[in-house]
Amino acid sequence: MTTLVFCIILLAGAYLAGLVGSLTGLGGGVVIIPLLTLIFHIDIRYAIGAALLASIATSSGAASAYVKEGITNIRLGMFLEIATTIGAVVGALIAVYTPTNTIAIMFGSILIFSAAMTLRKKNQEALAEGSKLSYLLKLNNSYPTKEGNVEYKLKNVGAGFSIMAVAGVLSGLLGIGSGALKVLAMDSTMRIPFKVSTTTSNFMIGVTAAASAVVYLQRGYMDPGLAFPVILGVLGGAFTGSKLLTRIDPKALRLIFCLAITFVAVEMIYNGYNHKF
């Protein structure tokens, strides 16, 4: 295969990854790793490098819009980034000592978890009373809705912080944004309305992924030949997805995608188990 053909196929694949990733909320990075490893048989370490770049680029692109609309809770994001960045650096450090098949099995498990998280019921209501720590850290805020500004408070700050640290480690280890875990920490544990959780999670993914990307770049995981089609493809797909999102109902799409992701995850786990990585 010539480089030109390879780039065109990968560009198209990355575009699809960004499109479906943005429509379902799972992000493009999650699709990039199975695409590169299972279809192109590329070493999972190069795939991790490429997926990290895809995660950062989509996070920055999407976050810019949400921040402008005033939905993202910047203070909350900043505070939780202490946990995610430390976790990400730790994850990137232990990645060297983790066999690639173990990484593949972990990645498959996280995929299934992410798919399940996408289908579950979301927390919509805003808490009226927050915990002491939430006042101390000035984390309570409001966000705009059709009915006007909604005030919300939050609780279980410590528990949310701990889950964020785990999300950071997994992000650094597997090269993903681990958005599903971030949303779990904010939405289910800290009881933040879903819209704020997802946008703040998206906002944080870029910083979390950048913390480990710096380490991976220095270790030679970032291949320019992969970075070029992956960054452009995923960004283009995510951009199209954000335009389509207002016009289509993503419910059915989400269900199909989650089934597909589970299938891919099982294959990753199976291959990892049989030492095919």
Add this chain to the structure above:
Amino acid sequence: MKKVISKSFWVDKDVEQLIGELLRYGVMIASIIVLLGGIICLYQQGQLTVPSRHTFTGEGASYTTVKGIINGVRNLNAPDIIQLGVLAVIATPILRIAFSLVAFVVEKDKLYVFITLLVLCVMLFSMFSGLKV
């Protein structure tokens, strides 16, 4: 430039709007650089066979250090131009933290100046410590 330092600039403009713009321009600049490098790369090597990536060998120093990348860009080495774009992708969220820091300093929010500094320190640690195993 004088205006940027004054407090009124930050209050008037609303820091959140500025952070949003920074993120968007970061992504735009990065993708333009990557596209440019990619086109040159395909023009020069498009007909060659794809190098094998079945086994991990890691990229050389010319792609993994800022010095190596800048040197390559000076010589118009296409993969290095792409790597410069990669650096821009990674730098965007890091710049965003630095930007938030300034914002919290202007707002005199000491707690969040401290929190932001902490995150920035973690990023600097991963950049400059001996993480290269």
